[in-house]
Amino acid sequence: MMSETSVHAVALAAKVCPKAPKGATGAMNDITGYVMWGVIALMGLGMLVGVGGIVAGRVFSMPHASKMSIIGICVVFGAAIAYLVLPGMLNAVIGKGCV
Numbered sequence: 001m002m003s004e005t006s007v008h009a010v011a012l013a014a015k016v017c018p019k020a021p022k023g024a025t026g027a028m029n030d031i032t033g034y035v036m037w038g039v040i041a042l043m044g045l046g047m048l049v050g051v052g053g054i055v056a057g058r059v060f061s062m063p064h065a066s067k068m069s070i071i072g073i074c075v076v077f078g079a080a081i082a083y084l085v086l087p088g089m090l091n092a093v094i095g096k097g098c099v
Helices: 004-014 024-059 063-094
Strands: none
Touching: 024 063
């Protein structure tokens, strides 16, 4: 059984609502925005490298290079789908607001 102190500590912890310190929200939004745009730029770069690999593989008669580039493009598409789906899944599992 839980003691009265433990029950009181659990009830007190349930009232805690974590939030960023004053003035940190703007900087946090900037950092998050930079990271998101960086990821999008890397995905675009991955697509360009993949298309370049396919073209180079066809031009220089290197079928393995073309196949690997196609796999690379598929990985970028999979990462893009995960980039859209995983934050929603994490919010559903972890939740928002008070602990």
